[in-house]
Amino acid sequence: MRLSAFLPFMLASAVLSAQAPAPSLGERVKAERPLIEKLMADLDFPEAQKRAEALLPAAMPVFDKKDNGTLVASCGIFLDLAEANRLALETSDSAGAWEKALDYAKTARSLTTECYGAIKEPFTQMVAYYTAMGARAKQVLKENADRIKELKAKTNLDPSERQELDLALGVEKEVGDDAKWVTFFQTYLDVAKRDSGLYDPLVKVMEDKLKGEADQIADYKAGKGEKTKWVEAVIYSPAYLEAQGDRAGKARWLYRLANLDPENKKVQHQLDILMGRTPAPPAKSGRKGK
Numbered sequence: 001m002r003l004s005a006f007l008p009f010m011l012a013s014a015v016l017s018a019q020a021p022a023p024s025l026g027e028r029v030k031a032e033r034p035l036i037e038k039l040m041a042d043l044d045f046p047e048a049q050k051r052a053e054a055l056l057p058a059a060m061p062v063f064d065k066k067d068n069g070t071l072v073a074s075c076g077i078f079l080d081l082a083e084a085n086r087l088a089l090e091t092s093d094s095a096g097a098w099e100k101a102l103d104y105a106k107t108a109r110s111l112t113t114e115c116y117g118a119i120k121e122p123f124t125q126m127v128a129y130y131t132a133m134g135a136r137a138k139q140v141l142k143e144n145a146d147r148i149k150e151l152k153a154k155t156n157l158d159p160s161e162r163q164e165l166d167l168a169l170g171v172e173k174e175v176g177d178d179a180k181w182v183t184f185f186q187t188y189l190d191v192a193k194r195d196s197g198l199y200d201p202l203v204k205v206m207e208d209k210l211k212g213e214a215d216q217i218a219d220y221k222a223g224k225g226e227k228t229k230w231v232e233a234v235i236y237s238p239a240y241l242e243a244q245g246d247r248a249g250k251a252r253w254l255y256r257l258a259n260l261d262p263e264n265k266k267v268q269h270q271l272d273i274l275m276g277r278t279p280a281p282p283a284k285s286g287r288k289g290k
Contacts, residue, residue: 026080028055029087036091043251043275045095052088057081063118068126071119075188078115079195082108089202096255098213102206109199116196119188126185134178137171144168213256231261235270250274 032051039048061077064070089104141148151157151165216230223229234240235257244253251274257267272278 025055025057025077025084029080029084033087036087040091040094043248045091045251045255049088049091049095049097049100052084052091055084056088063114065118068122071122072188075115075119075192078111079192082111082115082195082199085111086199086202089206093206094252094255096252096257096259098206098210098256098259102203102210105199105202105206109203112192112195112199116189116192119192123185123189127182127189130178130181130185134175134182137174137178140171141168141175228261228264231257231264231267235264235266241270247274 032055036048036051039045039051061074061081063074063078065074085104085108089101089108092098092101092104148165148168151161151168154161157165217223217227218225220230220233223233241250241253244250251271254267254271254274257264258271261267269278
C-alpha cells in the first residue's frame with residue numbers, strides 16, 4: 001500500500017494542523033515509470049538510467065519532526081524519494097554503473113531508516129492513545145445503550161433530551177473517528193517499517209557484485225589487476241559473452257564492460273551488434289578453400 005493514496009483523505013482532519021505538500025516526486029516517478037520500463041525492455045539501459053536519475057532532487061530534504069503533520073509530510077517525501085532512488089538503482093545496475101547503483105541503494109536505505117526511526121515512537125503513542133479513546137467511547141455507549149435507544153425512538157424531544165442525544169451521537173462519531181486515526185497511524189508505521197527493511201539485501205547484492213568483479217580483476221595475473229586489461233581479455237573470449245545467457249544478460253554484461261573501459265572499441269562493437277546497430281559478422285566456414 002502506498003502512502004500517497006492514503007494521505008489526502010486523512011490530512012483533511014483538523015487533528016493534523018499542517019498540510020503535506022502534494023507528492024510531486026511520487027507523481028513524477030509514477031508518470032516516468034512506464035517509459036523507463038519500456039526503455040529497459042528495449043535494453044536501452046543507459047537512457048533508462050538517465051531518465052531515472054533526472055527524477056532525483058539536487059539536494060536531500062530535511063526530516064521535519066515538529067509535529068504530527070510534519071512527520072507525516074516528511075515521511076511521505078522520504079519514502080517517495082527512496083522509491084526514486086530504487087528506480088535509479090535498478091537502471092544503473094543494468095547500465096553497468098554498479099558503483100552508482102550501490103550509492104542509490106545506500107541512500108534509499110538511509111531514507112527509509114530515518115523515516116521509520118522518526119515516527120516509530122510518536123506514532124506508536126498515537127495508536128495507543130486513539131485505541132484507548134475509542135475503547136472509552138465504546139464503554140460510554142454501552143453503559144448508556146438503553147437511554148440512547150429510548151431517545152432515538154422518540155419523535156419529539158425537549159431541549160434537554162435533544163442535548164443528551166446530540167452528546168450520544170457525538171460519542172458514536174468519536175468511535176468511528178478514533179478507529180480511523182488508529183488505522184492512519186498504524187498504516188504509516190507498517191509501511192515505514194516494511195520499507196526500512198527493503199534495502200539491506202539490495203546493498204549486499206551490489207557490494208557482492210563489486211567485490212566479485214574486483215576479485216576477478218585482481219586474479220587476472222596477465223593484467224596485474226588493471227581493469228582495462230581484464231576487459232580486453234574477456235571481451236576477446238566469446239565464451240564469456242555466451243555465458244551471460246539471454247540478450248538482456250549479454251547487454252548488462254557489455255554495458256558493465258563499457259563502464260569499466262569506455263574507450264574499448266571491441267566492447268562498443270559487440271554492443272552495436274547486439275543492439276542491431278551493426279550487422280553481425282558472417283559465421284566462419286569450417287571448410288578450407290582450394
